[in-house]
Amino acid sequence: MKQFFSVADVDDLRGIVEEALRLKKDPFAFEDLGKRKTLGLVFLNPSLRTRLSTQKAAIQLGMDVMVMNMDKDGWALETRDGVAMDGKTVEHIREAAAVMGQYCDVLGIRSFPKLQDREEDYSEGLFKKFISFCGVPVVSLESATRHPLQSLTDLITIREHWQQDRKPKVVMAWGPHVKALPQAVPNSFSEWMCKAQMEGIVDFTIAYPQGYALSEAFTPGATVTNTLEDALQGADFVYVKNWSSYEDYGKIHPVSEKWMLDNGKLALTNQAKVMHCLPVRRDVELASEVLDGPNSLVIQEASNRVWAAQAVLKRMLEQLNKR
Ligand SMILES: NCCC[C@H](NC(=O)CCC(=O)O)C(=O)O
Numbered sequence: 659m660k661q662f663f664s665v666a667d668v669d670d671l672r673g674i675v676e677e678a679l680r681l682k683k684d685p686f687a688f689e690d691l692g693k694r695k696t697l698g699l700v701f702l703n704p705s706l707r708t709r710l711s712t713q714k715a716a717i718q719l720g721m722d723v724m725v726m727n728m729d730k731d732g733w734a735l736e737t738r739d740g741v742a743m744d745g746k747t748v749e750h751i752r753e754a755a756a757v758m759g760q761y762c763d764v765l766g767i768r769s770f771p772k773l774q775d776r777e778e779d780y781s782e783g784l785f786k787k788f789i790s791f792c793g794v795p796v797v798s799l800e801s802a803t804r805h806p807l808q809s810l811t812d813l814i815t816i817r818e819h820w821q822q823d824r825k826p827k828v829v830m831a832w833g834p835h836v837k838a839l840p841q842a843v844p845n846s847f848s849e850w851m852c853k854a855q856m857e858g859i860v861d862f863t864i865a866y867p868q869g870y871a872l873s874e875a876f877t878p879g880a881t882v883t884n885t886l887e888d889a890l891q892g893a894d895f896v897y898v899k900n901w902s903s904y905e906d907y908g909k910i911h912p913v914s915e916k917w918m919l920d921n922g923k924l925a926l927t928n929q930a931k932v933m934h935c936l937p938v939r940r941d942v943e944l945a946s947e948v949l950d951g952p953n954s955l956v957i958q959e960a961s962n963r964v965w966a967a968q969a970v971l972k973r974m975l976e977q978l979n980k981r
């Protein structure tokens with residue numbers, strides 16, 4: 659694996675999930691694979707889970723890890739080409755990425771969308787430039803439009819909690835929030851679930867209020883509804899997430915119906931397990947009675963971030979060692 663940016667970088671969905679679950683059973687089975695290899699994690703935005711789980715995964719593979727909080731500790735980064743840097747930016751991504759590629763064998767980068775210009779965000783310009791200038795394999799730690807380590811984790815978590823013969827009904831349900839959030843997590847979850855649906859692993863439904871449709875590029879084959887109660891009927895997993903409007907890009911539309919998942923709404927499901935990528939705003943996005951209740955998987959889900967990252971890094975190291 660040379661990059662991990664989207665579901666398209668994985669050619670065997672079932673295979674990578676089983677690989678991650680084997681690593682969970684035997685975390686140090688490949689502790690020499692990453693010996694004398696360095697992982698660099700570059701953050702342009704905050705992170706708890708991605709930062710710690712990816713470090714832990716790398717350490718368990720024997721790698722050394724360096725973390726750069728570019729937003730706080732780095733020079734102000736210029737990403738545009740063809741501009742004289744006579745303003746606030748100090749260093750161009752061309753040099754910054756190339757230099758980090760000299761120090762590291764694998765790099766990860768987190769860069770959220772600005773939510774101002776849809777075309778700019780959805781072009782993934784910063785991520786693509788980082789890949790082309792650093793010259794080493796790159797793992798997305800959440801880009802403008804996707805969060806593949808989270809989505810792989812989510813598929814692993816569903817697989818782990820589903821032992822029945824029939825396919826589980828997985829519902830991604832929009833939840834309220836106080837501010838405009840990216841579409842990266844829901845785009846990515848949908849992209850992974852649509853592929854899983856095509857491979858006969860799940861049935862996938864998305865529920866959101868009017869005005870919150872995602873880009874159709876991320877939802878091929880998904881069942882879509884604007885009624886939360888309809889979606890929840892018979893659900894085996896409910897994946898709660900807020901996102902801002904894609905159509906009216908980055909905006910929040912007032913929603914009159916109650917969209918926060920609480921125990922009353924959860925009762926409509928097939929005793930569904932409840933998932934969320936975290937961080938979550940309690941009693942805004944998701945009721946604390948659900949988060950603290952027996953159906954919540956959020957902590958196991960966060961725990962599984964380690965195995966998703968370890969499976970991805972293992973594949974990258976195997977590719978590097980072939981050279
Ligand atoms: N990495 C997981 C989610 C990150 C981000 N959430 C946030 O920015 C939450 C911010 C807040 O609640 O103020 C998102 O939704 O894409």
Ligand SMILES: NC(=O)OP(=O)(O)O
Pocket residue numbers: 704705706707708709800808935936937
């Ligand atoms: N779920 C997730 O990516 O969490 P962090 O933003 O804390 O890394």
